[in-house]
Amino acid sequence: MDRDYIIQIVSENLRTVRKENHFTQDKMAEMVGVSKKNIIQIEKGRTLADWTTTIAICAIFRENKTLHNHFGGDPMEIIEQTVQDVTIRPQEKTLGGHIMWKNINEHKGFKLQRNLISKHFRILDEENYRLFSTFDAEVAQEMWKDIEKTI
Missing domain, CATH: 1.10.260.40 (lambda repressor-like DNA-binding domains)
Structure with missing residues (x-):
């Protein structure tokens, strides 16, 4: 957008x-x-x-x-x-993306999701706090790989 x-x-x-x-x-x-x-x-x-x-x-x-x-x-x-372009910081608690989000990947409770309407990406922690957001698919995948390695 x-x-x-x-x-x-x-x-x-x-x-x-x-x-x-x-x-x-x-x-x-x-x-x-x-x-x-x-x-x-x-x-x-x-x-x-x-x-x-x-x-x-x-x-x-x-x-x-x-x-x-x-x-x-x-x-x-x-x-x-x-x-x-990219936001990396703990943010508000979400509902977990059950309505307008598609889970792309999941690892130990963390989720990489894509919004069905705006098409932006976000990463949620195991308690559904938004940690990261971007419209850039490559950046989202890189951040996801870092999370998978770290956790």
């Missing part, structure tokens, strides 16, 4: 996200930090949200079902991957 695709998804679903959360256009504009006119233009498909607005929407509504369905999980994780 790239920025343009993320912006497109968020822009196309802004109205749905707003309505699911029972916000008026005025309240949405205030929360996101843009004008009501800007919200109206995005919702009518006349313009796309900019990158900053997109990040704000994803951060504020990171638990929104519509965004989760379009991104295959936490939209902020997708943004983080788009900006950083």
Whole structure:
């Protein structure tokens, strides 16, 4: 995924996200930090949200079902991957990837998974904490080999 695709998804679903959360256009504009006119233009498909607005929407509504369905999980994780390419650090506990993830490899409770929608990779530890994420398949495989050797 790239920025343009993320912006497109968020822009196309802004109205749905707003309505699911029972916000008026005025309240949405205030929360996101843009004008009501800007919200109206995005919702009518006349313009796309900019990158900053997109990040704000994803951060504020990171638990929104519509965004989760379009991104295959936490939209902020997708943004983080788009900006950083690779993330290597213990992160939040996940549910283990039973819905939108395909297990590629498993070793002593650790899992290499690929998201069915966004196609990015992640490695979970034995307690389902995300340790690593990337869109790069080669980097994911290299990291997985290191984990198999270490554990």
